[in-house]
Amino acid sequence: MRRSRVASVVALGVASALVLAACGGGGGSSEGGGAGAPGGGTFSLNINSDPENPLVPGNTTESEGSQVIRALFTPLVTYNNETVEIEYGGVAESIETEDNVTFTVTLKDGWTFHDGSPITSSSFVDAWNYTANVENAQGGAYFFSKVVGYDGENPKPAMEGLQVVDDRTFTVQLSAPFSQFPLMTGYNPFSPLPEAFFADPDAFGRKPIGNGPFKADTEYVPGQGITLSRFEEYAGDDKAQAGGIDVRLISDVNTAYNELIGGNLDVFRYQVPPELATIAPDELGDRFFEREASSFTFMGFPLYDPRFQDPRVRQAFSMAVDRPAITEAIFSGTRTPAYDIIPPTIDGHRPDACQFCQYDPARAQQLLAESGFDTSQPVELWFNSGAGHDAWVQAVGNQLQQNLGITYSLRGDLDFAQYLPLAEEQGMTGPFRLGWGMDYPSPENFLGPLFTSAGLPPAGSNYPFYSNPEVERLVAEANAAPTNEEAVALYQQAGDIVLTELPVMPIFFSVSQGGHSENVDNVQFSPFATDIVLTDVTVNG
């Protein structure tokens, strides 16, 4: 009885809202899938936050801005979407080297920016010098740290290591051999910039003039998004199938999902939250898609703390964690257990590289007993607040408690603004959460910044302050290896040492999930986390 009364009042409210609606009047404009060029059509795509920085490729290293930047810019090289191997589908005709130190880049003929200006060697050299100059405060500056003349501390307008040979050729000299350099050049900060950028960087950041398969039709409007259309003079092979993209900012993932179900959003890209992951595959059927992704989440050990200096302690902790239980129970399969430090999307990944990551409580107890770890003192587990890490870190704690008899307390009260400086000052008192995403598909992108001295903060993310001369040597050797096979083998050897000494315990890799409307087809993720391969998407007539 009471319920029906309540319902009637709610209905009353809604009815009055409807009356108001009638008074207010308002057009019923339709959206999504408007008619575009023949074989074109427009589709809508969500991003879930404003790009953190102006849309300049050298300053865009986070996922949402990257999705837009990758539509607007094509760097020197591209990657095969299946094998993730390097392909010369970008502006570079070739990148050649004799010694892995000096690279000669030859550009293809006929590439132009969206404003019609030609792409020359200077388009790259000037862009790279601008990005690397710390005075310009570009987030991607450190990607040039391997180039001769890079200065991460002081302003420097040009690096000696970049030399223009002619309009279509330039050379890059590195300070140490690095065979993976060509792989790196597919990343945003290595994109070319037109002269228009240097004339007015602010205006450019709102409405970039790139060289990619899509061009910007509008300025980026914060809180709303940007409209892109196909660049008809695009010189690359991966010409866009669709005529345009309506990039819409939808900050709440549940709202975005409702828009997809309601038919107003064509491509829904996200790491689907666990509560949706159980519904989405059934509800969407063959319009659901997913891909193992490269985001790596792990817990670092404070190696500066005497309690965690014995590798057996770290091995015991790692073996006491039941990773599949966490990825299934807490993430409903939207994460995959990590048994390697190299993610599944990259050549060199091994599904069982880490023997000390296999769940084995008995062995864990034995190792912990041998190490003489004081279990009477509680262990503090750290994670940054407000980022959804509470549940799984607590699960790790419960498993440690259950399997090793360790009491734990959660320290999830700091956000990144405090968390990272604390980690940098060696202030962590127990295992602490860290994450790393792929910038370029090389094992070096994970080993270098996370486990070598070159990666010590703030230059990299080696927050456990791990250092092992043997790892450094193997990584350096791999960097100088003449072939990729040899390099990968050496990286794996370095990885084996890391996975035995365990400065961090790998926990999981991400799985990107998404859905699309009936309006579009051929929607899939690129190897870059939640990035959609925009050029492949077709709009159904």
Add this chain to the structure above:
Amino acid sequence: MSRYIARRLLLAIPVLIGASFFIFFLVYALPGDPVRALAGDRPLAPGVIAELRERYNLDDPVFVQYLKYVGGLLQGDLGIDFSGRPVSETIAQRIPVTAQLALTALVIEAVIGLIAGIVAGIRRGSYLDNLVLVSTTFLVSIPVFVLGFTLQYFLGVQIPLFPISGTNEGLYSYLLPGFVLATASMAYVARLLRTSLAENLRNDYVRTARAKGLPERMVIGKHTLRNSLIAVVTFIGADFGTLMGGAIVTEGVFNLPGVGRAVFDAVRSQEGTVVVGITTFLIFVYIFFNLVADVLYAALDPRIRYE
């Protein structure tokens, strides 16, 4: 009257200056390094960190930072946010969205709240009174995001009466979010009016009015209701400020690019200029609408005169 208004507006100036400094100081007092929060899991070159700190005056003491901010303000410069965008632009883009949402909510709240309050107040103890009582309790106790997503799902996705989210359909886009935002306040308005009306109906002047044979509609409409509205007008005036600044959840659910979201993000990333710029503006709105409420008193109650 106009002197009273001028005096109240002049008084707003010290309030705005004090509040802006207070807010600036609070944002400054937040622990941690905003530049690091900006980069998250990704590293930054040391020189880039230094450059960003300098660009946003983060190395100066708070007073110097504030003076630099006010110095810019006097030249009409509200500063820039961490992505290099002028704060004035952010305000200009987002205030209209939030203002439309808040006004829609205010209208819905006033219309439904007043009708429900009058009905309940006149017929105390009746079926309708109980209905208002129960339904307002119910509305107040549902968290906004639950109501928001429920209505969005049923009235946006299942029965597509309203747009699911966004502002593409003009005023129509604001109806559902406006209703969701208004629910709690509408319940308060109804209850406030009901109590006030019920109380006033017991007053001597009502008895006198009835005794001289005035029709019931006049008794209530002209005498009792007018008196009872004072409390409600105070509440609605103050509530507009709350609706402007407190719509974070509703703006999130319905994906409206308003100030709530912007302030929330700015506080999290410790962007002092954005927080101060927007909140100072909101404080002004708050002061202004309270002033409007005060002026309305005089219209409602002839005994109140402002000199």
